Amino acid sequence: MSAQSSPDTDNPRPDQEDSPAASDGFVRGLSEAIGGPLGSHAVRPGARSGAFWTATRIILALCCLTLALHWVQKSPCMDGDWQKNIQYTRLCYTDVLALYYAEGLNEGKVPYADHPVEYPVVTGYFMGALGLPVHALGERYPSINQGMWFYDVNALVLSALAVATVGVILALRRRRPWDAAIMAVSPIMFVTATVNWDFLAIALAAFGLYAWVRRRPVLAGVLLGLGGAAKLWPLFILGPLLVLGLRSRRLRECGYAFGAALVAWLVANAPVFLLYRESWNRFFELNTTRPIDWGTFWYIGRFVDGKWNSGAPGDRGPFQWLSENIPVLNYLSYALFFLACAAIGALCLLAPRRPRLAQVAFLVVAAFLLFSKVWSQQYVLWLLPLIVLARPRWGAIIAWTVAEIGYFAAFYAELLGAGGKPVIPEGTFVLASTARLVTVAVLCGLVIREIWRPQLDPVRKTYADDPDGGVLDDAPDAAWVTSLRRRLRLAKPPAVAADPAPTADATAG
Secondary structure, three states, X not given: OOOOOOOOOOOOOOOOOOOHHHHOHHHHHHHHHHOOOOOOOOOOOOOOOOOOOOHHXXXXXXXXXXXXXXXXXXXXXXXXXXXXXXXXHOOOOOHHXXXXXXXXXXXXXXXXXXXXXXXXXXXXXXHHHHHHHHHHHXXXXXXXXXXXXXXXXXXXXXXXXXXXXXXXXXXXXXXXXXXXXXXXXXXXXXXXXXXXXHHHHHHHXXXXXHHHHOOOHHHHHHHHHHHHOOOXXXXXXXXXXXXXXXXXXXXXXXXXXXXXXHHHHHXXXXXXXXXXXXXXXXHHXXXXXXXXXXXXXXXXXXXXXXXXXXXXXXXXXXHHHHHOOHHHHHHHHHHHHHHXXXXXXXXXXXXXXXXXXXXXXXXXXXXXXXXXXXXOHHHHHHHHHHXXXXXXXXXXXXXXXXXXXXXXXXXXXXXHOOOOOXXXXXXXXXXXXXXXXXXXXXXXXXXXXXXXXXHHOOHHHOOOOOOOOHHHOOOOOOHHHHHHHHHOXXXXXXXXXXXXXXXXXXXXX
């Protein structure tokens, strides 16, 4: 047996299921408390014929448990009686309940037609599809609490979408099912799952990625376009597709996906754009005029400026000046994101091996958040499935999770003291914000390192190339890429353990 195909715990064969306690140093260390990693003769969950508790069922059950506990955690806020700032003291605030009243759904107003909703159209459609029947029911039965019903219905649907997203991760990582457990039991999902409607866009993006893996580029584009019409970020995945398609000479399929996404986005937006233009503009107007938001890079910079400058005319630091010149701030934020994307594109073309799609998608979405002037607490959910697919290492993700939970608690303390006596010093909130930003940047650095040194990539120790790549999987580089790397005298691709040809299971995701 050759060294390339010999199985070992650090580089399992492609037909073997990954064991985190063997392949992940952090999990291996924790497993020592219960006797260490499973031995070669241990019976794994579902290994026995007819066993009910397979890894997939265990992970989906854990996901359901996390979401059920999330519902309990939000329960103090469900009745809408938010006296004495209970939504902050119990950490149970949710836009879903607040906007049922703020957007006029409790009065039967149709989103966009009767009230300019502040979200992209698919999210508005979703709100109306669930909110208007609840209002009609409340008209018939005045004794019910409409806000509670609306939240519960949304929580049920959003939780189903969250479970479906974990299911997609399981389908994409059949040889690494325990990667999905990182998301299924994540405290991030526990505290933010229904703060807003983000799981609608997340599920559409996940299904779009799955369609791409199944080599259905048009369907993938449609789903990503609809996701982008719910929240903007799923459209960012199209950029990595095009760059990776350029490197691997698969631009035709990537072009189909891009075109289908554009058509789907236009079709979803057309009714509101044509009939209620002012309402359609509301989302873009808010994003254009919105000031520096809590906890962003710009917020941290303004706090630091305040240590050296008074903020008065003639004594302002650069971030203090930007906070009062929003158009310049917008252009600077866009420029930094564009430069980050350009750097990521260069990395895609010059890396020793073509990066995996999930790695590049994570970097692009993370760059958007790092330089954005708005970073709402629930945006962390955008990164969670992407980092699981890009870099399924428990240690760094746990460190990031701790920072995110710390920010979550500090944010509510900051809101609680916004109108009166501060609950925590402003410096404490800035420290929590900085920890969140730094840990996301560290995750980006780790992903970049594994792109440049693909032998460190845990997913490529289980799969021959890119299980999320679809038509990109196993595609050779274009000749011009090889020539460019040669002219730049870049190092020869480092050796990566070769694997047997992918099985049908790998092709399916």
